[in-house]
Amino acid sequence: MDYQKLSKEVSYALRHAPHEYELELDDQGWVSMAQLLQALQEVPLWSQVTEEDLHEMISRSDKKRHEIHNGKIRALYGHSVPQKIRKEVKTPPDILYHGTATRFIDAIMKNGLLPKGRQYVHLSEEMATAKQVGKRRDEHPVILKIDAKLAWSEGVEFYHGNEMVWLADRVDRRYISMINDDESRTVS
Incomplete structure (x- = not known):
């Protein structure tokens, strides 16, 4: 099998x-x-x-x-069916990560992270996992750092997908910074 x-x-x-x-x-x-x-x-x-x-x-x-x-x-995650799969709201870790292709950075800088064809934005607790996900679409992905603690305190809901995946309906750009060569700079 x-x-x-x-x-x-x-x-x-x-x-x-x-x-x-x-x-x-x-x-x-x-x-x-x-x-x-x-x-x-x-x-x-x-x-x-x-x-x-x-x-x-x-x-x-x-x-x-x-x-x-x-x-x-x-x-547990990744749904694109029209019917929204409800998840239980959970307090996220302080920091989450998202790996993405360089070609999407301008749109993210403008609109934040959106689920696109999926039901939720997918986030990770570990930078290495985010990098692995980002490499599916770009050999040199950009890793985004999400200030989940601040987002949560300002009303953004997060959902625990599994031990590696966190979900959100969307993440506004003000909670996002890019990680380049171990240095972080705010996306604006």
């Missing part, structure tokens, strides 16, 4: 196209394991997938994209 490929298929189904799999997500993104398994097993590649395979897929993942609880499964 190719668990990485299975993870991508499950992510696509739960994050972006539940309608293609005839899945009915609740308002927190949960769907019954039985419903997901039935949908997956209709695809020849996944005709033999089991609940144990889904548990193994999650345990092998270093990014913890999914969780299982009480016979249900959901993607």
